[in-house]
Amino acid sequence: MRGVTARAAAIAGLLLGALLAAAMAPVYASEPARPQIKPRVEEGLKAKARRREVDGNLVGHGGPVKAVRVSADGRYALTGSFDYAMMLWDLAPARPKVVLRLAEHAGAINAVAFVPARGWLVAAADDGTVTVYEIKSGRRITSFAGHQGKVIGLAVSPDGRLLASASWDRTVRLWNLETLTSGPVLSGHKGPVNAVAFSGDGRSLYSASYDGTIGLWRSDDGAFVRPLYKHGWGINVLERVPGSERLVLGALNGTVAMIDGGTGKVMRELPAHVRPVLALAVLAKPGLIATGAGDGTVRVLRLDDGALIEEHRNPYGPVWSLAFVPGGGRLFYAGLDDFVTLWQVTPRRPFEPVQSKFPRRFQVSGEVSEGERQFARKCSVCHTLQPDDRNRAGPTLHGVFGRRAGSLPGYPYSQALKRANLVWTAETIGKLFELGPDTFTPGSKMPLQRITDARQRQALIVFLKAASTTPAVREGEGKDEPGSRKARPRAGDDRRQEK
16 A cells, blocks of 8 residues: 555545446357347345435435534535545435535535524635535535645634635635635645644644644644654544544544544554555544545444444445544444435444445446446446436436537536537547547546547447446436436536536
C-alpha cells in the first residue's frame, strides 16, 4: 500500500479498480439483438433492490455514496456522492424523504457538513471547491475556490464562524463564514491532508495527513504550533470527541487509537482493522465510536474503554463514511452502493442475506456479453440507457447514436463539448474510447476512460447500438425512485460527466 495516497489506496484503488478495471474474460463475436439480463445478474439485481428498500435507507443517489452526516437534532441527514450531488434528507418518515438535491458541482462530493449556527450546508468536491448552501431554500450562498487538489475533509468551528477544508494538495484552508472570504492557508504537511477537526473552544485546529502526522494549528491566523502526533502510516480519518479534547484516529494500516489533543499522547489503542480505516464516527452520549474499513467491516465500540459492542461485515465493499443517529441505536454507513444503509445496532436487526457476488450495476458475472460487461464497467456509473438520467453524473445514452455532441436538452454541458463539431456514431464513439476524452474531446469534463483492446471497443459499440434504442429494464431503472428527475425537488444542476 506504500507509495499511494491515503485514500487513493482505498478510494481510488477500491472504487476505480471496481469500476474501471478491464474485463479479463473471453470476447464474444456477436451481441444479442436485444440485451438480456442473465439469471445470475438478475438475482443480484433483485437482491440489491431488497437491500435498497429497507426502511430507513437513503435511496436516491445515482452513484456510490462517499459521505454521510446526521444533524445534531437527528432531523436531517446529508449525503455526498460520486454522482456530483449533495442531498438533504428528512429522517422523520420511515422511508426518508429527499428535501434537496444540490448538484452545482464539477466533481464527486467527498465530504459534507452542517453549519447549524447559520442554517447552512457545505459540500467538498473532487474539483477542489467548497460550496455553501442555505437549507431553507437550497440557494447557493458561495463557492470557495483555491485548493489545487481534491477536498477530502471538512470541519466547522463550534461557533459557526470558520470552516476548514482538507485537501490532497497538502494544505488546509480556512474560510470565514461571516464575511464569506478566504482565510489562512495551512501548509507544511508532506502528503495529502485527509481530515481536520476544531478544538472544543475553536481556537485550535487539528489536521491529519498521509504523511503520518497530526498537526496542531492556531485557527485565528493559521500559524503552525507543533506536530501533535506521529504515526508510522498515513492517517485517513480524525474526529474529536465532543465535550473533550480527546481525538480518535484511523490509519492506513488499520490502527484505531485515541490520543490526547493537548499532549498528543496515546490514551488508548482501540481494536484494529485488517484493512485501512476509511470511516469514523463518534457520539459523546451515550459514548460510542464507530469505525469502518476497506474490507467492509463496521464496528461499534464503547467510548470509555474501547470494548466491542457490535460488529457487522458488510459484504458489498469498503465503508467510506459513517454517521450515528442521536441516541446511538442506529448508524448510517455508505460505500459502493448508490444508497446509504441504516444499521439498527440496538436492538439489532438482521440484514438481507448475501445472495449474489454481483450486487451492483457495474459488477457483472461471466454470463453477460462482452459488450454489456464493458458498458457496466466503463459507462454505467455515470450513464444510464433509459430516457431518464436516473441521477447519474452524466446524460443518458438513450438514443445517443446520431446525436450531436453536447446537444441533449436539459443537460449542462461544458462549452468545449457544445462547440465540438461532432456527432456520436460507431466511429466517433470508438475513437473516444481508443484515444481517450483528453485527446478526442479536449477541454470537456469526461472522465479519463480508454478501452485499448479493439475487440472490446467493438463489442461495446454493438451493445450500445441495441441497448440505447431498446434498453433492458434493470433494477431501479424502470420506475421512478426517490430523488429521480420525475420525483425529486432540486436546486441547481451543473454536472459534468458528458457525452
